[in-house]
Amino acid sequence: EVQLLESGGGSVQPGGSQRLSCAASGFTFSSYGMSWVRQAPGKGLEWVSTITSSGSSTYYADSVKGRFTISRDNSQNTLYLHMNSLRAEDTAVYYCAKSGPLYFEYWGQGTLVTVSS
């Protein structure tokens, strides 16, 4: 059974940093692209970033480019999202997803990041 468990969410001040983690199990992590998708409170889904299976290629939404960095540790079956220069509009539930890097096949339960002073 595929399991994705996000952690690292919480409250952070504007301009601050946060690192999200996603622990994966139930599949061969190193064979699949992985993504982060977020959802602001009461809003729709927004793709944030994708990384290929080897980590050699990464893709970002314009809204986070230059501020967020996606990475992975295939030896630890873990996906990361390093978030810098956080803004109020980054407040959202962040979902980790097993992707392809095409569609989002399996999703974690999400972790809430709140950016507020």
Next chain:
Amino acid sequence: EIVMTQSPATLSVSPGERATLSCRASESVTSELAWYQQKPGQAPRLLIYGASTGATGIPARFSGSGSGTEFTLTISSLQSEDFAVYYCQQYNNWPRTFGQGTKVEIK
């Protein structure tokens, strides 16, 4: 960026009835389109990919059709557990983009 537009925003349907949801892309995405279901407080769940292929474990009452710029998700006979928000998403181009969602509510 490819803009995905879903209609209607809200669909009121009685249990047992058929529901038809639409998704339009601002330019062709060929068949590289997925549909997701999201219930309150839960993560989204993949329903359909490749515009018409059901994901693992998805009931047969969910079906997808279309290609290019016009797509449809049909729920043949709504069950109580199907009342949720549905999103379409294109994966033909970067950035990946979602529609704004269609809420299917009980009539």
